[in-house]
Each structure stands twice: as structure tokens, then as C-alpha cells.
Amino acid sequence: xxxxxxxxxxxLAHDMYEEGKLSExxxxxxxxxxxxxxxxxxxxxxxxxYSKNYIYSGNYPKAYEMAEKGMHFANKIEKCIEVADAFxxxxxxxxxxxxxxxxxxxxxxxxxxxxxxxxxxxKDRKRRMGLxxxxxxRIFFYLGESIKSIENLKDAIDLLEKWGxxxxxxxxxxxxxxxxxxxxxxxxxxxxxSKSQKICENKESIHFVHPKWLNNMISGIIYxxxxxxxxxxxxxxxxxxxxxxxxxxxxxxxxxxxxxRIYQELGEWEHAIDSIKEALSIAExxxxxxxxxxxxxxxxxxxxxxxxxDAAQQIFHRIEQIRDSEKENKRINLFxxxxxxxxxxxxKRTRDLGVAQDIFKNxxxxxxxxxxxxxxxxxNLCEMLLDEFKETKNAEALDEFSSLLKPLQEAAKKQHxxxxxxxxxxxxxxxxxxxxxxxxxxQSLTKAQQIAERYGLGLLAIKISNEHDKLLQNLEVWxxxxxxxxxxxxxxxxxxxNDQISIMLKKKPVEIPETSPESPILLLIMAKSGIPLYTKxxxxxxKINEELFSGFLSAFNSFSDEIFSEGLDRANFGKFxxxxxxxxxxxxxxxFEGQSFLAHQKFSKFNETINESDxxxxxxxxxxxxxxxxxxxxxxxxxKLVKTIF
Numbered sequence: 298x299x300x301x302x303x304x305x306x307x308x309l310a311h312d313m314y315e316e317g318k319l320s321e322x323x324x325x326x327x328x329x330x331x332x333x334x335x336x337x338x339x340x341x342x343x344x345x346x347y348s349k350n351y352i353y354s355g356n357y358p359k360a361y362e363m364a365e366k367g368m369h370f371a372n373k374i375e376k377c378i379e380v381a382d383a384f385x386x387x388x389x390x391x392x393x394x395x396x397x398x399x400x401x402x403x404x405x406x407x408x409x410x411x412x413x414x415x416x417x418x419x420k421d422r423k424r425r426m427g428l429x430x431x432x433x434x435r436i437f438f439y440l441g442e443s444i445k446s447i448e449n450l451k452d453a454i455d456l457l458e459k460w461g462x463x464x465x466x467x468x469x470x471x472x473x474x475x476x477x478x479x480x481x482x483x484x485x486x487x488x489x490x491s492k493s494q495k496i497c498e499n500k501e502s503i504h505f506v507h508p509k510w511l512n513n514m515i516s517g518i519i520y521x522x523x524x525x526x527x528x529x530x531x532x533x534x535x536x537x538x539x540x541x542x543x544x545x546x547x548x549x550x551x552x553x554x555x556x557x558r559i560y561q562e563l564g565e566w567e568h569a570i571d572s573i574k575e576a577l578s579i580a581e582x583x584x585x586x587x588x589x590x591x592x593x594x595x596x597x598x599x600x601x602x603x604x605x606x607d608a609a610q611q612i613f614h615r616i617e618q619i620r621d622s623e624k625e626n627k628r629i630n631l632f633x634x635x636x637x638x639x640x641x642x643x644x645k646r647t648r649d650l651g652v653a654q655d656i657f658k659n660x661x662x663x664x665x666x667x668x669x670x671x672x673x674x675x676x677n678l679c680e681m682l683l684d685e686f687k688e689t690k691n692a693e694a695l696d697e698f699s700s701l702l703k704p705l706q707e708a709a710k711k712q713h714x715x716x717x718x719x720x721x722x723x724x725x726x727x728x729x730x731x732x733x734x735x736x737x738x739x740q741s742l743t744k745a746q747q748i749a750e751r752y753g754l755g756l757l758a759i760k761i762s763n764e765h766d767k768l769l770q771n772l773e774v775w776x777x778x779x780x781x782x783x784x785x786x787x788x789x790x791x792x793x794x795n796d797q798i799s800i801m802l803k804k805k806p807v808e809i810p811e812t813s814p815e816s817p818i819l820l821l822i823m824a825k826s827g828i829p830l831y832t833k834x835x836x837x838x839x840k841i842n843e844e845l846f847s848g849f850l851s852a853f854n855s856f857s858d859e860i861f862s863e864g865l866d867r868a869n870f871g872k873f874x875x876x877x878x879x880x881x882x883x884x885x886x887x888x889f890e891g892q893s894f895l896a897h898q899k900f901s902k903f904n905e906t907i908n909e910s911d912x913x914x915x916x917x918x919x920x921x922x923x924x925x926x927x928x929x930x931x932x933x934x935x936x937k938l939v940k941t942i943f
Contacts, residue, residue: 317502427456467496467508481715524807550579762894815891
């Protein structure tokens with residue numbers, strides 16, 4: 298009877314936990330101590346529930362201690378659903394403590410246990426399999442393995458939607474948003490976050506604090522990466538406030554680390570130091586090695602940026618101590634190697650500079666664990682090569698710089714880090730300009746903008762478009778410099794490649810690029826033969842100047858050959874800019890004066906709508922067949938579309 302009463306109390310403690318009533322759950326567990334008279338089976342349940350409660354308070358050392366006791370008794374009894382729960386709980390804690398391999402091995406064992414259990418319901422089996430996929434997706438998230446993370450999170454959502462708790466579904470959607478954020482697919486990220494937020498609406502249970510916190514954190518990271526730092530600050534502050542409200546130390550710690558990073562990029566050094574200092578204190582209190590190393594590295598970067606090398610050296614010694622105690626941890630070792638190389642780079646001694654270069658080169662050659670480490674190594678090495686060129690005027694330094702962009706591009710593609718990929722193409726364009734390869738520069742800028750627009754990187758797309766406009770406007774200047782064989786050092790002064798690297802290293806904030814509407818001149822849809830099918834002239838100068846219009850038409854074929862064969866998206870015609878795209882068997886063309894970015898948005902929308910409209914497509918096909926020009930007022934669909942967009 299005593300054991301039955303204990304079991305009923307344990308069931309009630311479990312139910313209280315699931316409902317988010319943690320204090321009531323703990324109260325029931327405390328009333329049952331001591332546990333000496335429990336069966337082995339009941340001890341497993343007792344310590345597992347106790348451990349879960351400590352997880353939500355952010356006390357991971359205590360959670361681990363309780364989980365270990367649960368595991369001890371779980372290994373003494375026959376495999377059952379409670380053993381699987383104890384193992385699952387430990388797998389979650391290990392992943393948070395940075396012991397990801399141990400966590401993955403344990404989840405493999407849990408899967409085998411669940412597959413072999415015959416006396417459990419389909420719901421119990423699939424709910425736990427959903428959690429395994431969720432935890433795996435979370436681990437791959439932190440490892441930066443985007444494809445594996447997204448695959449596991451999709452499987453988690455499929456199972457948990459039907460068999461699991463709503464708060465775990467919300468967490469899975471939130472982590473999916475985080476993963477899409479890492480790959481730069483911000484529209485998908487925000488969609489996943491909105492699904493998570495919808496589940497969390499009007500939910501007061503403590504369990505929903507986790508997905509709510511994740512949604513704010515990930516939104517903050519998205520806007521941080523997009524360069525919208527004040528929005529990033531707002532969302533991250535909300536995440537920290539949520540952690541403080543519920544006294545969840547891990548949430549406070551991770552939020553403060555990100556706050557420190559944002560303040561650093563804003564140049565608000567005191568706020569950055571205060572945030573990271575508190576985060577480090579919490580990490581040390583909770584025993585989170587993941588938090589400790591991240592906070593220390595943030596401190597290191599701040600002190601490097603404010604040129605306090607003594608403080609940076611002290612922080613580095615702490616990182617070195619952690620690395621010496623966990624030499625098998627590749628992530629910690631990479632933090633150590635990167636920070637060591639940065640210190641060597643700062644010393645300016647020839648021997649130290651050589652060591653720094655070797656370290657960065659070795660990291661670039663190694664397997665990519667997190668794309669951020671590869672990015673740091675490449676960009677720091679690029680800075681060193683630029684400094685070397687400025688001192689020696691040896692063009693080999695720039696050649697080596699150029700060769701480094703390929704491995705960074707390949708890593709970015711492999712890791713689906715599209716913001717980084719677009720930025721490397723921008724760097725590639727600037728190097729091509731220095732070498733007077735303006736065609737390649739324009740191709741690289743076109744690729745960069747296509748990536749930025751495809752993945753919702755608005756500010757970056759504007760910056761790239763403005764850079765492309767600037768290049769087109771200065772083609773004659775660059776051609777004159779080429780003819781005069783202007784020294785490379787002078788060409789470097791014409792572009793802001795150092796600023797671009799500093800922005801990519803988060804040393805300085807992204808400047809908000811300006812946009813202004815263009816002045817539309819002419820819109821054309823032409824047959825492949827070059828015969829106009831539809832013409833909309835917006836500017837009277839073109840209406841009355843037939844020579845101007847015919848001059849453009851005669852130049853059209855050369856422009857179209859250049860654009861379609863070279864993979865470009867724009868060209869210049871005097872003071873005007875031309876955008877063209879193929880819509881086989883037609884081509885469309887937009888001529889305007891002014892900035893290209895907003896013009897490009899309108900032109901893209903125009904072409905997409907035509908492709909989706911059967912009515913307009915029939916009108917164009919008929920005109921192409923009969924040779925009759927489409928009159929603006931005679932084509933209600935086409936004329937209305939032009940009026941709506943332009």
C-alpha cells in the first residue's frame with residue numbers, strides 16, 4: 298500500500314510538471330523524501346522528475362546530479378518506458394552542457410529501447426521519438442549542421458503535432474526558425490517563428506516560456522545579421538526580460554551574451570562589458586561550459602576592439618585553461634586557436650605575424666565545424682594580407698587574398714550560409730575592380746544581389762545594388778585608370794574593402810544604405826528577334842526624340858547579348874540604366890534614371906506577374922504570331938499592370 302501511495306504521488310508530481318506547476322511538483326517530491334524505501338523503478342521516476350524541475354530553473358549542475366542518480370537506478374532495472382525517460386532527460390542535459398557526442402550516443406540507445414519495448418502504446422513511443430528528433434535537431438543546430446538539423450526538426454514536428462505536447466511543438470518550430478536563420482533563409486525563419494508564436498498565444502504555463510524566449514532570441518539574431526541592430530536589441534532585451542521574470546538563469550545568460558555582441562557592434566562598450574560580465578557570472582554559477590566559453594570569447598573580442606590588450610590577454614589565459622582541460626572539444630579548441638592568432642596578429646612582430654597566419658591557414662583547411670570560425674580565420678587573414686600589401690606593395694599578397702575567397706564561398710554554400718555567400722561575392726567584386734576586371738566585378742555583384750534578394754537580406758541587397766550602380770557610373774573613370782596603369786595602392790583607395798571586412802567581422806555596424814525612387818523612362822516587351830511587341834514610354838523626351846529611341850533599339854541587341862551571355866542584370870545607356878530579363882520567347886526591358894534597387898523590385902514584380910497571368914501571356918503570344926504591336930490602352934490587363942506597378 299505504501300508503494301502504491303508513493304506511485305500515485307509520483308504520478309501527480311509528473312502531472313504537475315507537465316502542466317507547468319513546478320513549485321507544486323517539487324512540493325510533492327519533497328514530501329516523499331527520503332527515497333530509501335522506494336522501489337528501483339520509483340527512484341528512476343523520482344530523480345527524473347526532480348531533474349526536469351531543475352532544468353527549468355536553469356540549475357544544470359543540480360539537474361545533472363539528479364539525472365545521474367536517475368540513470369544509476371535505471372541501469373539496474375529492466376528496460377521500460379521510465380528508463381527511456383531517464384535517458385532522454387540526461388541526453389537533453391548533456392547537450393546543453395556541451396557534451397554533444399555523449400548526448401547523441403545516449404539518444405541512439407534510447408531509440409533502440411523504444412523500438413524493442415512491446416508493452417507501450419503507440420502514443421508513448423512516438424511522443425518520445427518526437428523528442429529524440431527535437432533534441433537531435435537542437436544539437437545539430439548548435440553544431441551548425443543546418444541540413445541535419447532541419448531534417449530532424451521536421452520529423453520532430455510531424456510526430457509531436459500528433460502525439461506530443463503543444464509546448465514541444467512550439468519549441469520545434471522555434472528551433473526550425475533558428476536553423477533557417479543560420480542558413481540565411483529569413484522569410485522561412487520568420488514563418489516558423491510565427492507558427493511557434495501562434496501556439497504560444499495566451500499560454501501562461503512555464504513550459505511555454507521556452508519557445509517564447511527562443512522566438513525573441515532568434516528574431517533578435519535575424520535582425521542582427523540583417524544589420525538592423527536596434528530591432529535586434531529590442532527583441533534580445535525581451536528575451537532577457539522573459540528569463541528574469543521566470544528566473545531561468547540559462548535564458549538570462551544566453552540573452553546577455555547576445556546583448557553583449559550587439560552592444561559591441563554598436564560601439565557601446567560599457568553596456569557590452571556589463572552584459573557579458575553578468576552572463577559569465579551566471580555561466581560559472583550554473584556550470585555551463587558552453588556559456589562560459591562564449592562569454593569569455595565575447596569579452597576577448599570587446600577588449601581587442603577597444604585595444605585593451607592586457608585585459609584581452611587575461612581573458613585568453615582563461616580560455617587557454619578551459620581548452621587544456623577539454624582538449625577533445627573541437628569547438629573550444631577553435632575559440633582558443635582563433636583568439637591566440639588574433640593576439641599574435643595584434644603584436645605586429647614578424648615572428649608572431651607568421652604564427653598567426655599559419656593558425657588561420659590551418660583553420661581554413663580543416664573541416665568546417667561552425668562557419669563562423671572559418672569566416673573569422675579567412676577575414677582576419679585577409680586583413681593581414683591587405684596590411685602586408687600596404688607595407689610592401691607586393692601584389693602577391695592581394696593574389697593570396699583573392700584565393701582565400703573560394704574556400705569561404707564553398708564553406709558558405711555547404712553550410713547554406715547565404716548572407717556570408719553574398720558578402721563574399723561583394724568582396725570578390727571589389728578585388729576584381731582593383732585588377733581592372735570590371736566584367737567579373739559586375740558578374741559578382743549580380744550574383745551577390747540575386748542571393749541577397751532571394752533570401753530576404755534587404756539592407757545587403759540595397760548596398761550591393763548601390764555598389765553596382767556606382768561601378769556603372771564610373772566605368773569611364775576605371776577605364777582611364779587602366780589606360781594610365783594607375784598603381785594598385787591608388788586603386789585600393791577607390792574602394793572600401795577594409796570597411797567591408799570590418800563589417801563582416803562585426804567590428805563596426807552596418808551602415809543603413811539610402812534608397813530613392815527612380816525616374817521611369819521606358820518599358821519594353823520584345824520578341825526574341827528584337828521586334829517590340831509592347832512599348833510604354835514614361836518620359837516626353839523619349840516620345841518626341843525618335844533618334845534617341847531608335848538609338849536605344851539599335852543598341853538593344855548588344856546590351857541583351859552582354860546581359861544574357863555574361864550573367865549580368867543591368868547595363869548603362871548614356872545617363873540611363875537598363876534592366877533586362879528573359880521570358881522565353883520574349884524579353885522585357887526597363888529603362889530609367891536614378892538608383893536601381895527600387896527599380897529592380899518593380900521590374901521583378903512586373904515580370905513575375907506576367908509569367909503568372911494567362912490573360913497577358915495570350916496577348917503577348919498573339920502579338921508575336923501576328924506581328925501586331927500591343928497598344929497600351931488596348932490591353933487592359935497589361936496597361937493596368939504597368940499603371941499599378943510603375
